[in-house]
Amino acid sequence: MLDSIARLRRFNRVVTREIGALDTSYLGRGRPLSTARVLHLIKPEGTDIAVIRQTLHFDSGLLSRLLRALEKEGLVVVKSDPADRRRRIAHLTEAGQAEWQVYDQLGHDKAKAVFDRAGSRQQALIEAMDLVATVLLQDELVIRDADPDDPAALSCLSAYYRILLDTFASFTPEMLPLPLPEAARYRSPDGAFLVAWSDDLPVGCVSLRPLEPGVGEVKRLWVHPIARGQGLARRLMRAIETRARELGMTRLQLDTNTGLSDAVALYRSDGWTDIAPYTTSPSNLWMAKRL
Amino acid sequence: MLDSIARLRRFNRVVTREIGALDTSYLGRGRPLSTARVLHLIKPEGTDIAVIRQTLHFDSGLLSRLLRALEKEGLVVVKSDPADRRRRIAHLTEAGQAEWQVYDQLGHDKAKAVFDRAGSRQQALIEAMDLVATVLLQDELVIRDADPDDPAALSCLSAYYRILLDTFASFTPEMLPLPLPEAARYRSPDGAFLVAWSDDLPVGCVSLRPLEPGVGEVKRLWVHPIARGQGLARRLMRAIETRARELGMTRLQLDTNTGLSDAVALYRSDGWTDIAPYTTSPSNLWMAKRL
DNA sequence: GCTTATAACTGACTTTAGTCAGGTAATTTA
């Protein structure tokens, strides 16, 4: 334990020195760091200033002052929210968008410099960083609805497809098109597509499409390797079942393969039972659950 | 690449929030953070204030002021270095030592809380942190003399022994005693023991003992898994050869095993040649090098 | 319609960190 604390401190020292410099790269543009961070948090479509305040944990007065400074520079315009005119939304001017780009590029360059230093161990570095971040964020996994054509959804699907191709010889890339050909059926009100997020990294997905009135099919359950062992798959299944109920479904089906033994064990332990085959394809196990 | 930068930023956000809190845990004792960090850098035997300045990258004036504040609190006494009376050494008073303990405990508790949250993935977390730190510190590997009884030397040796036990069935724990029975022979002026450091983590070692006048034997070359692939083994060998020359040796020998193929390849490429057996034991290859 | 709550703003203030221009004493160099 003592040794591990020494190692944590070493990690702490190194990381605050090297990675902390990502933030300080925002300096050098004649603007204090906090002002630059506020600017960089404003999205093209505008950002509710309350969101900025929560993200940076700033006092209301402090943020006000920083926004006034950005307005005086002509980079930002703050307007009242039409829906609730007490709330205010910050927008980037054209000059502000240009400056935002500069900051984004600075951070990008700094990050690239870190990876360049890793040389041949770049991949290992990224995986180690993911693991650290995921462990520290494990209590904050969030499941949100996504559009099946969204980049996050597509990144989950392509990871899921890679598993299928690696595991089953009978799958070919042509059988696994991206984006999904019937994307509309995975959108509300027909079906659903859920993505699990760890901070802003997609780490899991599951989808639901209608089969016949009152019956839905669960497909494409996937959990990122760095997020396994935390019950995320079960949370995703529970979430999609809830969504199915909200859509008026009373029965769910799925087809799977006994080769995916972890998934099958999860289904069984969550009340799914075997049913007769209803698809061909590489499936060799069919299950259903009454909601 | 874009994805990896997003992942680095995620890592950055999480780590500055979670691990950065290790430092801020020094707050809450009615003392500014920088003052507390200075106090915690003072060792029981006293610390040269230049070392503190370099470690924290503080301005000379700033550190002076912080030390005056700690003196006024009765926690620290700064005395002139007898060897060079311009230099000054900071010492902890009794009250200062007590306060130092409190800060140490605070950091300790905070670190433990991080590990506790990792649950079953504690070991994986530590290894990932080590990897990140080592990659970022790879240009800063330092090789220093160590005493063979030093904790760092012992930790290297026990890791080395573990490899031997795992690789060769013919080794038994009794054949690998710790601490070394003939430690004195690995100390100057007879021999040497070198340890490679990444920050304050020992990541490699090599040792040298006298065989007969003018002839030395290199033993126990080890490199931590997280530090492999960076040429550290070669640097250690070069360093121990230099040390051997300084000790007046003109010839080096070693015994090894062809099972350790990486090591053997290194020796050969660095000018070592096969010689006749001079030991029994699990060795099956004997080499020498003229200095 | 009146009261209360909420969101943001303004101005005054403090703390912390850090810089800079001297100054002194000790040591090293020429």
Next chain:
DNA sequence: TAAATTACCTGACTAAAGTCAGTTATAAGC
């Protein structure tokens, strides 16, 4: 031994971050 250098100190200053009390406009509750 004089001049230069080094190590540290002091005092004056600034910038950045953050806190706090009070104000205004809007929305929500009764």
